[in-house]
Amino acid sequence: MKLFFFTNLIILVVITIAIKLTVINQENEIKILTQKVTKIAKEKEKLEIDFAYISSPKKLKEINDKEFKLNPIQQEDWINLKKK
């Protein structure tokens, strides 16, 4: 009886330690991955902010006025198209 309990106890302790070590290992891997994801997310966010700033209507108008001088489609343009 005693032997049975002690054997169980030792097995449980070994299993617990093994699980704990696996969990720690997995946790570390997840942390590393999360850090990588965070880094990429931050980079993505920076690019998104840059893009939002560059593509803001005010900025686009400045670029258009400097480089392309294109005119937006207006109500009159559609009317002319219809008449033609």
Next chain:
Amino acid sequence: MQPTDKYIYENVVPSKNKSFSTNLRFNDTNDLFELEKKKKLIQHTKKINKYTLTVVLFFFCLIIFNLQKIFFANNQNFNSFSKSIKKERGKIFDRNGELIATNIDTKDLYINTKKILNKTELKKKLQKIFPNKKENYFEDIFSKKQYIKIKPYITINEEKQLKQIGDPSINFHKSSKRIYLQHNLFSHLTGFKSSELKSKIERNLDEHLKKGTNFSLTLDLRVQHKVHEELSSSLKLYNANSAVAIIMDVNNGEIISLVSLPDFNPNHPEDIKAFSENNLAFEARYEMGSTLKIFNAALVYENNSDLEKKKFKIKDGYQITSDKLIVDEGIKKNKLNFKEIFTQSSNVGSINIIESLGIKKQKELFEKLGINNQISLYGLNVVKNKLPKKWDSQASKFISYGYGISISPISLVSSYAALVNGGYKIKPKVNLSESYSKNRILKDTTSKKINILLSEIVKNGTGKKANVNGIKIGGKTGTSKKLENGKYSEKKVITSFIGAFPIDKPKYIAFILFDEPRRNKSESLESFGGNTAAPTFSRILKKISPILNRNNYIKMNLE
């Protein structure tokens, strides 16, 4: 004497325990005592066994408990770890997901005065990097023995230069800065967030934003930009003090564009002037003048009154108080029919209509339209309309042509929406995820007749300049004198235009207002809603209609 057989005690021990059978053999009498001893020993051992078992079970339970902790408690830790990554302040988007407000990682500069190697040299170098700081600033700081924040949100260049100094007293702390990518465009909605101060949505929804919840506005960046551009140039053209523009979907109350000028750049809250911080569309109220006259028409239509067929005498004016005679100066006709009262914006005619209908019906309509109640907007403050203290017959007559009652632009837009959308009361909203509800408050026929009347005002009446080729517009102009020291000014006016489009089945409503427009400095009273707000409405609509309603627009022109 030779020993014969061994002594046999048949009945010495009870037969309960098999290990001590009835056939025990003893060599001598001492064995009996030995047996007693053994029995005691066995009982003692049994006790110890029980204790051992309890201890083992206890450890067993402990291990099970720890195992449970590993599986569940660690998951919680991981969740909180991942949550801590996302704990950034929520972003603000427009209706199409365009970024309006977000956060960027930056650094704050700190100096530990105890660790400074050479104070004079450091002072010189810092002065070079931060030329805007006062001369004595660094001297004062260095004289204190503290760990002091010198500048929040330093730039990359500044950081590089500071690192080159190489003084051990210089420290950098990570921080996050709120930035507004569209600068002034949404300033009156988002407000601003500096290190401590906050305003508007940033303040009212702080609890949600702090938790990282994003917020989407109903506004459209493209429309907002065009409206802002046009309204700014009109503000300069008419040399007005301030201007307001609102564009709203009449069917669900979504505000597509809202511009209040002057505005401010929320990226630089330190430069904001008190006056420019007010959102005039929500936080100001005006005596709207003639735009309120359309409510008289709604009253007539709603009550099936025969006033529609009647002609009204205008020429002699109307003696509203003992010392005040109301005259329609610009109208040459002696009599006007019902439609003409609105197309030519007759004050006398409006008074006559309300005199025939009575105060009660007027009050009821205002109640239905929500003018008597305060509008609530998620995340923003709206001022309560100022109703007359005593709503008697005289006040009712003043209200009939837009005086004696001060209402906020958003309240006017909201009540007009109900007039043109088929008679449904809708709640204006700036939060895209907010649901909307419709309550019928007016007859469908009333709304249809109002739309025809509004269309007539733009075709042949005071709102001609609001016309845009290809779009059917209906609207009403408004001009009101400003109240100064208890008297109505002869020089200062508020001009406005409110219009719905396409008027045969309205989808949007737009409101334009100018405070004190001065078209010509020598003739300041030349400004009316019809020659300031109406043409601005037209210019804005020309630019935004392809964005707002492209599909319908193509259909409409190719039919």
